[in-house]
Structures are given as C-alpha cells and as structure tokens.
Amino acid sequence: MAFNFGAPSGTSGTAAAPAAPAGGFGGFGTTSTTAGSAFSFSAPANTGTTGLFGGTQNKGFGFGTGFGTTTGTSTGLGTGLGTGLGFGGFNTQQQQQQTTLGGLFSQPTQAPTQSNQLINTASALSAPTLLGDERDAILAKWNQLQAFWGTGKGYFNNNIPPVEFTQENPFCRFKAVGYSCMPSNKDEDGLVVLVFNKKETDIRSQQQQLVESLHKILGGNQALTVNVEGIKTLPDDQTEVVIYVVERSPNGTSRRVPATTLYAHFEQANVKTQLQQLGVTLSMTRTELSPAQIKQLLQNPPAGVDPIIWEQAKVDNPDSEKLIPVPMVGFKELLRRLKVQDQMTKQHQTRLDDKKQIISEDISELQKNQTTTMAKIAQYKRKLMDLSHRTLQVLIKQEIQRKSGYAIQADEEQLRVQLDTIQCELNAPTQFKGRLNELMSQIRMQNHFGAVKSEEKYYIDADLLREIKQHLKQQQEGLSHLISIIKDDLEDIKLVEHGLNETIHIRGGAFS
Secondary structure, three states: OOOOOOOOOOOOOOOOOOOOOOOOOOOOOOOOOOOOOOOOOOOOOOOOOOOOOOOOOOOOOOOHHHOOOOOOOOOOOOOOOOOOOOHHHHHHOOOOOOOOOOOOOOOOOOHHHHHHHHHHHHHHHHOOOOOOOOHHHHHHHHHHHHHHHOOOEEOOOOOOOOEEOOOOOOOOOOEEEEEEEOOOOOHHHOOEEEEEOOOHHHHHHOHHHHHHHHHHHOOOOOOEEEEEEEEEEEOOOEEEEEEEEEEEOOOOOEEEOOHHHHHHHHOOHHHHHHHHHOOEEEEEEOOOOOHHHHHHHHHOOOOOOOHHHHHHHHHOOOOOOOEEEEEEEHHHHHHHHHHHHHHHHHHHHHHHHHHHHHHHHHHHHHHHHHHHHHHHHHHHHHHHHHHHHHHHHHHHHHHHHHOOOOOOOHHHHHHHHHHHHHHHHHHOOOOHHHHHHHHHHHHHHHHHHOOOOOOOOOOOOHHHHHHHHHHHHHHHHHHHHHHHHHHHHHHHHHHHHHHHHHHHHHHHHHHO
C-alpha cells in the first residue's frame, strides 16, 4: 500500500458530521457488523434528500479535503467546500427556475417564504414596532448590530416571531469569497475520503488494523480488498485517509468499486455507526464536478453573499479550469482556513528539507564520481600514449622488415630530406634546441630543489606497487637478519675477549 502524499491540500466541512468517541482504535478487529456476508451496494438508508445538493445532508459531495488552499484575490482567503458550509445553502437563494438539472436539485424553491423572511428582516432592522416609542429606534440599531455580527434574534413585532440572525443573512459583514481547487478524480477511481479524529501517528501505527476493520464493515467479503491511497495530517489533531476498494471477479479480473457506490454504502445507518466507533467524523467522495454542476454552482450565489460580489469573484478567478469560488463566513471558517494553510506550509517545508538533503547527498556523490572519473581519464590518456608509442615501434619494425633489400624510393628520399631539415633546425644553437636545453635545465633545477608542482598525479600500477612493497619487505627482513647476526657475533667476540682475559690472569699468577 503506497502512501500518496501529493493529494490536493485543504479541508472543509468538518463541522457537519457528528463527533465520534475519542480514544484509540480499540474496536479494531472486534467491531460487529450487520451488513451481511456480501458487500451490498445499496442506497444509503438515512439520507434525507433525493438529490445530490439536498437541504439536509451533502457530505457525499466531492469537495471537502480534496480542495486546495489557494488564497482568493481581493475578496479574502479561499475556503474548502464541504459540510461546514454545505451546498444546501446554495439552494436558499431566490431562484427563477425550478429545474432539477438531472436530479441535482430535487426541492423547489419556496419564494414566498423567503420573501416574508426578507420583509421581516428589513422590518427588524429599520422600523420595529415592538414598544411603540423612541426605544424602537434603539432596538433597530441593536438588531442592525446583531445582523452585522450574524448572531442573535431580532424582535420587531409582538405578533410575529423574532428574526433569527445567522451568518448567512445578507447583512452580515464577516464574509469573503476565496477559491478552492476542484478535484480531478473520476468516479471510476473509487477514492473515498475518511476523516478521523486521531493523530496521523496513531493512524499509521495501526493502519493494518484499520484496513481489517474497514473490510469487516464491508461485510468481510473475500472478493473485496481495502487499499489506502494516502494519509495526510489535518489541523486539530485530525487525519485524512483516502481509500479505495478493489473487487475481484471469479474469472480473475478486478476493478475498483466506484466512489459513489462505496460512499452510499458508508452512509447507511448501521455502517455509519460502525465508522463513528472507529473515529470517523466525516466521509466524502473525491470526484470531479460535471460541467452542468459547475455551471449551476456559479449561477446561484451562496446564501448571504451579494450577487455583485459573487460575479466579481468569478471574474477574478485566477484559473477557472481548476479553481472555483467559495464563500467564507465568519471568523471560525477563516481560522480553519488559516490552520489548513499553516499545516500545508509545514508539510511543504518538510518535503523541501528532505529534497534539499537528498540533493546535497546527490551532489556529494556526483563530486566523488567526477574526481574518480577525472583520475581514470588521466590514467587512460597515459595508457593511450604508451600504446601509441608501442604501436609506432611495431609499425617501424614491420616497415623495416618489409622494405629490407629494396632501394630507397622517391617518397622515402623526400621524407628523409624533410627529417634532416627538421633535425638541422632542432640542432641550431639559436633555434629550438637552445630553448629545449634551457627548459631542461630549469626542469632539472626544479627537481633538484623539490619544487615541482604538477597538476596530475603519477599513477603506479597495482602489480608493480605490490612488487615494490614485496622487494622492500625482503630488503628489510634481510637487514633485520643481518643485524641479528652482527649482534650474535658481538656477543661471541665479547665472550672470547672475556675468556682471553681470564687465561692471561691465570698464567700471570702461575709465573709469579
């Protein structure tokens, strides 16, 4: 299982999924499953909408962690598209057409309800009639402040419920539009993103147990194989795991399970509960958008975003083929975007440091190879010159034998005259011979004082060097043996001298 660290950067939509219990992967290998023995690619049992962009659950949409962290131009930082904002918010704008575009939007727009909501909001901000005196003006300013902040309730009439101010309301000031990368993977690639509320080190240390647990959740079918495409660290001690499932047929062929089919299985109520027990907080597909989907998203501004700002964001898009404008609402989303960018900056710096280390090692190795190569080239040059001289000598001897007994020919006579002329020029005192003698004297002088500096080092053949070492070793052994013989002879001489001295002393005593 190879880890692909080149996955698109950025995360989004981590707030929509329910929080899973903290802790380790304690349930690995022991999780009970009720999905049956075969992998059932049925529709999710707990989805509250029939379309992809429904109003309740949009976690299957292929954005989220697949989006990059490209910063927007002039309108603020970009953000990822996911369940945090939800594409369901895009459907709350007033729409002139009730078209489904192939089932993307299954719920018709409720224009009267939105119109009443807008009227009530305007009344709460401009002319509340709650108290009937000058305090209504103060209440209007307070409602304006709440609307600008994007939180609270706006009371404006005793007979009408208050207006709930959210960050999606048109008057909220803490909004911006940025850009996120669109995924480029096909549905046939089968990539599904699982976000765990665990650290990357914990995921990697128990990766095999995680794969086995996911296989059990899929029904334990032996024809299915769970593979990990990549693991990436996310902010707030979360980890993104990209997986795909390979299905083997009885005839030996294999294929990847489509991403939408695998995601639909994960969204079933019982399967989703088991994933939450493993620590999964979010699951989504990583698939590209169709041109119709992109067009529909760009035509309808998100909830609370001014249409003029949305149109300007589309004009300022630096790369409309790869990036899509997305809203950022509130400081929480801005903080999340900042954390994602900081995380990706650290990962890029780590990769850059690793690349620097690898490049430095490669440069050192190349320098060593260059030095070795230069030495070998010099050696081969000397060998080539030696072989050229030997070849010339062989040719000379062969030519002498071939011309033996023949008279000197005209071309040979001409060549001899040229050689004699060159020899005379060389032997002339003021010509090349004098200069050569001067150079030779300088070379001898430099050799005498040991100041010769040559760019090339002489090379001694290994066999010749071995013979020299062996000869010097033998000479040293011979000298050692000779020294030992001399020492023995000196000991003998001393012993003889001592014996002679004793004999003379005895004789002298006898004569006395």
